[in-house]
Amino acid sequence: MSQAWAERQRRTNRLVRKIAAHVLPLEPSGDRLLGLCRLTWITDAYEGELPAYIRSTKIPALAEALGTDLDGLTVPEVAATVARLLGDPEAAALVLSHTGFTNFYKAYRNSARAWAHENRQALAAILRRAYALASDAEGEALTAAIAALPPIPKANHPAQGMRAEYLVTPVVFALDPRLRYPIINGAERVQVLLRRIGVADDSLEAKYRALVRLIGSGGVVDAADLDQLGLEERIELSADPESPMRQLLAEQPEAGSELPSKDEDDVQRLQQGLTIEQRRLHNRMTNQLKRLLADHTLLEGRAPDCRYDVLVRDYDRDGNDLMIEVKSSCDAAQVRMAIGQVFSYWHRLKGAIDEVHAAILLPQRPDDAVIALLDWLEIGVLWLEGERLRTATAWLEPVAQFAEA
Numbered sequence: 001m002s003q004a005w006a007e008r009q010r011r012t013n014r015l016v017r018k019i020a021a022h023v024l025p026l027e028p029s030g031d032r033l034l035g036l037c038r039l040t041w042i043t044d045a046y047e048g049e050l051p052a053y054i055r056s057t058k059i060p061a062l063a064e065a066l067g068t069d070l071d072g073l074t075v076p077e078v079a080a081t082v083a084r085l086l087g088d089p090e091a092a093a094l095v096l097s098h099t100g101f102t103n104f105y106k107a108y109r110n111s112a113r114a115w116a117h118e119n120r121q122a123l124a125a126i127l128r129r130a131y132a133l134a135s136d137a138e139g140e141a142l143t144a145a146i147a148a149l150p151p152i153p154k155a156n157h158p159a160q161g162m163r164a165e166y167l168v169t170p171v172v173f174a175l176d177p178r179l180r181y182p183i184i185n186g187a188e189r190v191q192v193l194l195r196r197i198g199v200a201d202d203s204l205e206a207k208y209r210a211l212v213r214l215i216g217s218g219g220v221v222d223a224a225d226l227d228q229l230g231l232e233e234r235i236e237l238s239a240d241p242e243s244p245m246r247q248l249l250a251e252q253p254e255a256g257s258e259l260p261s262k263d264e265d266d267v268q269r270l271q272q273g274l275t276i277e278q279r280r281l282h283n284r285m286t287n288q289l290k291r292l293l294a295d296h297t298l299l300e301g302r303a304p305d306c307r308y309d310v311l312v313r314d315y316d317r318d319g320n321d322l323m324i325e326v327k328s329s330c331d332a333a334q335v336r337m338a339i340g341q342v343f344s345y346w347h348r349l350k351g352a353i354d355e356v357h358a359a360i361l362l363p364q365r366p367d368d369a370v371i372a373l374l375d376w377l378e379i380g381v382l383w384l385e386g387e388r389l390r391t392a393t394a395w396l397e398p399v400a401q402f403a404e405a
Contacts (some may be wrong), residue, residue: 006224007314009101010297012040013224015094016174017131023087024128030117033124035065037112040170042100050075051098058100063132079213093295100172101227102185108162111155115164121150126168131173136212139181140205142172147204162186165204165367179222182211189230196230221299281328285361285384286310289324292389293402301345308345315357315399323349323358324382324397335373342379359396 010014016039033128036050038061045052045353059078063070070078079095104112122145129142146168151161166185173183183190184207194200199210211226220226286309290298293312308323315322323346325338342358350356359380366381371392374381380393382400391400 003228005101005320006228007297008098009227010179010222011094011097011295012099012101013174013176013179013293015039015091015099016171017177018086018088018091018094019062019082020127020131020175023065024124026129028120028124029067030113030120030123031093032065032067033120034113034116035061035128036175037066037116037167037171038104038129040100040102040174041104043103046100046103048233053100058095062095070277090295102183102187104167105162105186107154108152108167112167115150115152115167122149123168127171127175128174130181131177133176133178133181136180139176140208141211142181143205143208146172173223176223180212180215180226182208182223183227184208184211186232189227191230193226193230244402278328281363282326285326285328285363288384288387289326289361290368291391292387293399295402301349303348305309306345306348308341308349310361311349312399320351320355320357322362322380325358326361328363330362330364330370332370335360335362335366336369337375339377339379359391359393365392367391 003303016036020036020041023036025383026032038057041053041061043053043057053258054075054226059070059073059075060080062082066082068081068085070081075096079092080096083089083092088326095124125141126145126149129138129145133139133142143395146165149164149168151163152167154160154162163186169182169184173179173181175181182205184194191200193211194207197210197214199207202210211223214220214226214229215222220229251281289310296315297313299311299313301311309326310321310324314320323342325345327334327338338360343356346356346358356378359382360374362381362383364385365383371381375393380391382389382391382393382396384390
């Protein structure tokens with residue numbers, strides 16, 4: 001479940017940030033701030049076809065955060081209404097998809113409202129800072145502000161309080177544009193991880209520092225991956241946490257004279273060197289793919305011997321990743337090089353498993369001989385046609401169709 005759950009958390013981040021962009025510039029009430037928090041909540045019925053949490057939790061949270069009435073609407077009507085209010089058609093798909101990830105304590109769900117009203121100004125300031133987080137140092141300063149919040153009293157038992165971070169850190173995670181702020185709540189997976197790294201009894205700031213240091217190690221790309229570590233039997237960290245084996249796919253430079261080439265060493269063995277124009281086209285293609293697959297998590301390889309161009313996480317919604325090698329030419333030599341790269345990178349990343357999910361992205365449709373070769377090798381082929389992603393590979397049709405949606 002962990003990879004699918006991490007993707008769900010990333011979708012929650014995208015949805016909450018879209019709603020927050022509409023809410024936080026105002027002077028939001030305690031109710032609207034709590035609505036943003038509640039967008040991270042689920043109930044015991046959180047998956048399947050139209051699970052109960054959508055009606056009981058997600059739609060009320062959307063209505064509360066946006067300050068609008070969504071009663072009596074079907075789920076597709078809610079999605080269309082939210083997209084219209086935000087002026088963002090992409091929001092509809094996020095409303096229709098499964099989001100939310102924390103089963104917030106039922107005994108505190110009602111009293112959290114009064115708490116949000118009483119602490120409205122401090123909470124609004126924290127959420128605005130979370131929305132604009134630019135560094136881990138800013139995150140640590142924000143953690144100190146969260147630690148200073150008073151506890152949330154239990155309904156009918158005001159002397160019993162819950163730590164404010166159990167409510168607040170999930171929504172800060174969901175607002176962080178970098179996806180690096182850790183969820184530090186009472187979930188068993190979180191508490192297991194805190195015990196394993198020896199900070200369960202430390203201050204909130206110490207927990208934050210220890211958790212953030214894990215990002216970039218052992219295949220942990222972001223705070224969504226981090227939240228899954230408590231489910232692992234053991235934690236593997238890289239020798240150099242400052243040099244992650246992979247990272248979220250970054251925008252690639254398309255202008256200037258110093259354009260880096262990820263696989264330049266390999267290319268130099270094939271030809272005397274890439275021209276600036278070829279590098280520019282390669283990066284333009286990579287950036288276009290990033291835009292077309294914006295609702296997926298895209299990674300790029302950083303290890304010296306595994307510098308793949310793009311890894312699409314859970315591309316088929318069945319837990320499989322898709323490795324894509326980008327080539328700026330349909331030349332046979334470039335295609336042959338790409339074939340070697342995807343097999344080498346896949347083996348380095350995934351090991352000797354039977355099923356390889358790999359494709360080559362080209363600037364236009366290659367000739368039939370190339371398509372036949374890739375089909376024989378069970379490597380997918382993709383190309384760009386204007387602003388569309390095309391394929392001649394049957395199992396990649398859903399990816400191409402998704403890019404057009």
